[in-house]
Amino acid sequence: MKQMDTKTLANYINGEWMEAEHTAPVINPATGEEIAKVPLSSEQHVEKAVQAAKKAQKEWALVPAPQRAEVLYRTGTLLREQKERLARLLTMENGKVLEEARGEVQEAIDMAFYMAGEGRRLFGQTTPSELKDKFAMSVRVPVGVIGIITPWNFPIAIASWKSFPAIVAGNAVVWKPATETPMMAYELTKILEEAGLPKGVMNLVFGSGSTVGDAMVHHPNIQVISFTGSNEIGRNIAAECGRQLKKVSLEMGGKNAVIVMDDADLELAADGIIWSAYGTSGQRCTACSRVIVHEKVKAELEARLLAKIKHLTVGNGLNEEVKVGPIINKRGIEKIKRYIEIGVEEGARLLTGGYELIEGDLKKGNYFAPTLFTDVKGTMRIAQEEIFGPVVSLIPVKSFQEAIEVNNCVEFGLSSSIFTQDVKKVFRAQRDLDTGIVYVNAGTTGAEIHLPFGGTKGTGNGHRDSGIQALDVFTEWRAVYVDYSGKLQRAQIDVE
Amino acid sequence: MKQMDTKTLANYINGEWMEAEHTAPVINPATGEEIAKVPLSSEQHVEKAVQAAKKAQKEWALVPAPQRAEVLYRTGTLLREQKERLARLLTMENGKVLEEARGEVQEAIDMAFYMAGEGRRLFGQTTPSELKDKFAMSVRVPVGVIGIITPWNFPIAIASWKSFPAIVAGNAVVWKPATETPMMAYELTKILEEAGLPKGVMNLVFGSGSTVGDAMVHHPNIQVISFTGSNEIGRNIAAECGRQLKKVSLEMGGKNAVIVMDDADLELAADGIIWSAYGTSGQRCTACSRVIVHEKVKAELEARLLAKIKHLTVGNGLNEEVKVGPIINKRGIEKIKRYIEIGVEEGARLLTGGYELIEGDLKKGNYFAPTLFTDVKGTMRIAQEEIFGPVVSLIPVKSFQEAIEVNNCVEFGLSSSIFTQDVKKVFRAQRDLDTGIVYVNAGTTGAEIHLPFGGTKGTGNGHRDSGIQALDVFTEWRAVYVDYSGKLQRAQIDVE
Amino acid sequence: MKQMDTKTLANYINGEWMEAEHTAPVINPATGEEIAKVPLSSEQHVEKAVQAAKKAQKEWALVPAPQRAEVLYRTGTLLREQKERLARLLTMENGKVLEEARGEVQEAIDMAFYMAGEGRRLFGQTTPSELKDKFAMSVRVPVGVIGIITPWNFPIAIASWKSFPAIVAGNAVVWKPATETPMMAYELTKILEEAGLPKGVMNLVFGSGSTVGDAMVHHPNIQVISFTGSNEIGRNIAAECGRQLKKVSLEMGGKNAVIVMDDADLELAADGIIWSAYGTSGQRCTACSRVIVHEKVKAELEARLLAKIKHLTVGNGLNEEVKVGPIINKRGIEKIKRYIEIGVEEGARLLTGGYELIEGDLKKGNYFAPTLFTDVKGTMRIAQEEIFGPVVSLIPVKSFQEAIEVNNCVEFGLSSSIFTQDVKKVFRAQRDLDTGIVYVNAGTTGAEIHLPFGGTKGTGNGHRDSGIQALDVFTEWRAVYVDYSGKLQRAQIDVE
Amino acid sequence: MKQMDTKTLANYINGEWMEAEHTAPVINPATGEEIAKVPLSSEQHVEKAVQAAKKAQKEWALVPAPQRAEVLYRTGTLLREQKERLARLLTMENGKVLEEARGEVQEAIDMAFYMAGEGRRLFGQTTPSELKDKFAMSVRVPVGVIGIITPWNFPIAIASWKSFPAIVAGNAVVWKPATETPMMAYELTKILEEAGLPKGVMNLVFGSGSTVGDAMVHHPNIQVISFTGSNEIGRNIAAECGRQLKKVSLEMGGKNAVIVMDDADLELAADGIIWSAYGTSGQRCTACSRVIVHEKVKAELEARLLAKIKHLTVGNGLNEEVKVGPIINKRGIEKIKRYIEIGVEEGARLLTGGYELIEGDLKKGNYFAPTLFTDVKGTMRIAQEEIFGPVVSLIPVKSFQEAIEVNNCVEFGLSSSIFTQDVKKVFRAQRDLDTGIVYVNAGTTGAEIHLPFGGTKGTGNGHRDSGIQALDVFTEWRAVYVDYSGKLQRAQIDVE
Structure with missing residues (x-):
């Protein structure tokens, strides 16, 4: 990847690539090396981007949606052709x-092809009017200019969840990606x-949240903010958007639990936990950070987890043997x-890990040992707050009911999982676990792009990324009534 | 209606009727008479209501939705039986x-029966997983406790739009109606x-926005605020809800225009304008307050409007001959x-009206003469701001294109209407008028309950009342994945 | 029920009640008493009915669907008010x-209210055109005159499944109920x-299949035949309708199995089998007539079934203690x-029952002892053919896979059921059981009205009763394109 | 196209290309040259194909639908790459x-990409059960082996409408294309x-309808026949399928009218008529073969049509100037x-055309002059029967109402069109024209692939090609109920 070294992004x-006056270095978290320079844009860049988007959107909305979709089909094809190259770059910037x-x-x-499929769908409804000689229907219309703010942990996936539906629906986009991972953007x-996306439909503005993000949130010509990131920032964005009557979609933190019942396939459960807890070094919003285990199988589960953790190679993700990469930064x-x-202070028992890894080459990067606490109580801070690292808290419980309660006693509501063989518990769990995503006999990660992604409670504000539900925040419903009776007819009144 | 005189509401x-310490008089706007006393509740009432709702909701969510719906079917039946009595009360408190x-x-x-029909629908989706031996689906789940804040201008209709979908979906409700119109509540x-609604599922708390409304908006156990009212208050609510990561649905102001093209059926257009501009004395969020008229037919339209206005009897709405009732208050x-x-200062020409009506009995109530300005420019304040009274501004334009632009140049986006015979203009209009509701050859009012109701831009924040879209803010999507392969399968990775 | 004695139906x-020249007696199968006389109509009656329906349908289709639905809401309310009286009559004619x-x-x-809910739905789709200035949508339109032919075993339920969606969608109906159970009709x-259904929209013609049914099937002004009954008759109807290019929906036989795995809750399984096998004396198209049992639990299941069968009181269904009523006729x-x-000849082992009951009063009616065969092979005729009586065949199997195969090896595909605790088996079963309805931990009967009802393979021809899918055969899709570009635009050609 | 000369198809x-003993020549209708040899297969070929399909389908159904869809995405990409080559071949065999x-x-x-999009959709429904602790849903499941019989006039488009949804839904296919146009197949x-479609999923069997088609229709292991072709054959297929309880989808003839009202844009109407009447030499099921014209504009419309017909170059379609190609055969x-x-005998007045073209090179092919009759009555045979050639009948009418009646007075119901400026007439027309497709201000052809395609009355039997409605005949609905209450619960009985 020589050629990318210190490339200035x-x-x-408005269809032009423009360097910025100021930049910041982009550091490979696995090596500490600078791999690119990312622009630190100003409010003026946002202003230009918004004006370009506003103008372009009017034309773009008039392009038939099936033709808009062709751009996404081509995008999907290009992404597929460059998959390996992109994956390597992604590993370099994200770890x-x-x-x-x-x-x-x-x-x-997948999302490119899926949302392209909406070009010939974007279904609204025809439905009978209550009055004679009157026609009624609803159609989805674009909202206008969408501000997209994406995090570093899924720099291309989350961008695709937000921008592709926005685009196919006829909006224009101003996008601020995380400065840590600008290359995917x-x-x-x-x-x-x-x-072949026309100029101005997608506008990319690198920079800080406090400058670029803030300018976007405040800009009167951005109609929607779609944000994935921390709760603290999401909260401020939502408050400001509220003040401006701007639509806002938020996907924020999680404190996701895997529940392991006493009848579970423990080997499978352990595999599911390892994958969803330590994959991406725990830096996923859906990462498993709690394991709620029935006390009867706690000891055995601990043993299996410890055995598996021992085999997790930590290191540079470009190395195919490595299973756990670095933390994004210091x-x-x-x-x-x-x-x-x-x-430790709260009294949790540390079974393994708990320290930074600094041996050999690892010290150049940011590595943390896969960590397992046990005998954790559901109310402890490590079981309540998002750590965003390879840290798991085992919480023993005595019953299915208690497991559900512990799962639900956090402020977040993104993902949850249950391992059990029992069909009754499965169906109770899917009903009672209060998260936006529920997995059965799989870990807390692994959403598919055609189902709604997002969480309840403190995780979001009711909107969903991915799935056809993703269209909701990027479109407005328009109800259209055509009275062809030639006379004044009043709904609710002139009905027999 | 003797028995209602000064009834204390x-x-x-939690299923109990409880009087409050303080009350305010409810005044019939047509007569100035006190017709009831409305409680002015405190934060403590809100607290009790929320706690009751929180508790009741857990049970209510477990009642099968088809059985929850039975309550709404009975509600619809009871409303129908009492329609005339309720309508008279409504006229007395609202005018x-x-x-x-x-x-x-x-x-x-209609809404009761419609939303009852969701008891056996509330459709989510089954859809194929990308992995073998894996099942995927989405289900709608209730959100929890819904705070509903409703205005005085549609005291029972808007309440039904919000509470019925909330209830059928398995939520509990805390409802603050406007103090002007408490009797419908x-x-x-x-x-x-x-x-037969179980206790605690619906909780009614009368009082001021600054006390009761505020307490609701701030209460951590209310998960959703559904508000219809002014932009100023909506803005504050949205900001506060944003800060708390609370879901919020807003329906606010409008500055709705009827467009009259030169090929329009002018008699029909005049009827449509009269009905949607002066009905409810213009106190509807969808009321027509602008008429955008092609200059070729301006004179004739003015003449027809003036002729019709002359025949509008203003007075107490209980009198069947009266066509225009009072304004809600001084x-x-x-x-x-x-x-x-x-x-007048801006240079608009007053064709008729423009004064309060105070002759005879009218002086006891709050009456305003149906008013028509002409030669208005689209940028004048009377063509931009919501007046909420029987005041219409005629804006002459030279072309269809200009008409669309004038319609769209306001900060609101609720309703619009076009009168034309030309199918091409009809389809361009439904595409280009940037409101949430578009009428063709009908005025700006008269939505049917089974289509989405709400507006774009400053009118709302993307949510809709009525229609099945009303369910969106009262439910969360839950994606459920069941892996029955017995092994770890990773989406996007273990495909093929 | 004195007044019903020998009532002549x-x-x-066309809105008139007309007696026929010929009648046949209606016999209470529990007592052998004549309880009514049913008309044996001629082709002329069918002709009149079709002409009335054809004429009425044109007007009915123009009544707004929400108003058509009001008739169904009232129907539902009236049915509810008369539920007990109707139920007693139903028991008298059907047993x-x-x-x-x-x-x-x-x-x-339930169906009345559910289909009434379609009055404000009947959703078609709006969707973007691939060409500029072109609009596209689909709407559901009524088909015309529907011929409905219903069986005696669910004389009012099946009638409601077919007639209510037909009516709400704007069709008119000619209905031939079974002569055994005319009172419900x-x-x-x-x-x-x-x-308040307008005259001509529903036309009821009693009589034989060979005369009335045949005339309906052949009538060129009946556009759809919706039939529930035997495979033999269904086959002939479908052939004739095919010849005439008439739409036809068939629901016919079943040979429905309950699968009991070795991990099943056997008490629950036994309850489920008893209810779905002997309820309605096995005269349900979804009745359980096969039990596919894992050999490990076969003995115990047999014992539990025998114990429960012993407590099944057989007799006149008007007696509340009776659990199993009569067979419809000799x-x-x-x-x-x-x-x-x-x-017996095939070598199945008869565990209990197998004989007509003729003791005491039972001899006046048509009663058969609840019967259980065991050691049945899946290929035996009693395990392949529809018996339509209280006869169950236990088929032992060695594995889940074998159970699925045995279930699927019949020519019918209506309903199936599995009792197991194992979530993996549950999800495999719902995927692999090749019936139109699958129950988990419940017997083979008990469909809810808002889900599609019907079967695969020899049970039907792809259509479904109940659920919103019921609308499909009673409506046609109309695609509507409006080109408002003012020029010739050709799809697929003038794109890009 | 040298290499294709007399190629033996x-x-x-089962994934193998197998020549047949007997063949027939494939003749280019423009030149009379033999361009290929098409197999004339026997019943044994059908038998092999069905057995292969039956086996392959079981595996294919287990491939996750999103992966099945990948085959269609690749198919779409390959088709696009070869579009020009395929188009030229198509012109050579079809004309x-x-x-x-x-x-x-x-x-x-377009259809490949659209149906590929169903891989991640194929939506069924989750919906609440009426009983506690019970779960309900519907899923779409494949039917099995689909027999597809396609005509020569759209040899690749119609094949794509039928095979792509069948395949993505998990079925296998046996396909008999028309022997006239085997190269597209x-x-x-x-x-x-x-x-990458697995072997056995698509099986192509060339041959005659009487041998191959008949064998397919009679084969017990083909569960669905999807047929496009003549009414006579469709009728026989439907009768036989009915006898066997086989699902069958029919798309057959049309007698499609363009209505031209007195307010129409006559130039546009003439363009629309020319394109939809003489394109493909009128050999489209949606071709315009009737023009219902308001008497006031009849003369002018005739003049415009005649002028345009004069400029229609007839000849070999490979020549880019040619607008009208040959008729398929003698x-x-x-x-x-x-x-x-x-x-002529019926008294219609021949305005132009009416003869075969045999000058020069044309005599080698099969050419017919674009033909226009006028003063036709709606009841004449030329206005009632499908001619399938470039022959148009002008029928003058006096009113909109008469136009609708004339349109509807044929036995077919495929497509219709109206040219008018009047929005009222547009909406009445879309309601009252009794065809499956209605165009406004466009001719009778030009359906888009994402809307339902098909006709009412004698045109079909209620099913639709294209659109998501195309899935209906290729899938069965399965209702799944999971009772997790642990006790016997009976729908309709144990409620409340």
């Missing part, structure tokens, strides 16, 4: 292991350009360390 | 003429009780008067 | 026990009349007897 | 002009093979000639 505004990086690119590919935008490491201390 | 909390009051009660009846709650009158002055 | 054609008769009437009530038609008894002989 | 059965041939290939491309099958020519005679 550029904003993409996740190659296998996962490939999976993430695949997610963007750069590459995806390049591909959209190559796929701040991340520090946060995790603090929570280890908190956990 | 009560809150309904709208009897015919419209009957229409409004009918709307609640009282009656509807009585009927829900009689229909503050309303004052606001309208101010806008008359503003219009 | 009449046809209902099913009172509890089941009430359930059946409830089904018609008479009562339902009376109620539709009372509910022909039914004879058919069952033949199959008992066949089973 | 092969069947494709339609190149521009239309490209459009037809585009239709198959050959090419499409090649592409499906190249796209039988077609003879049939058209007969109808010209009939028309």
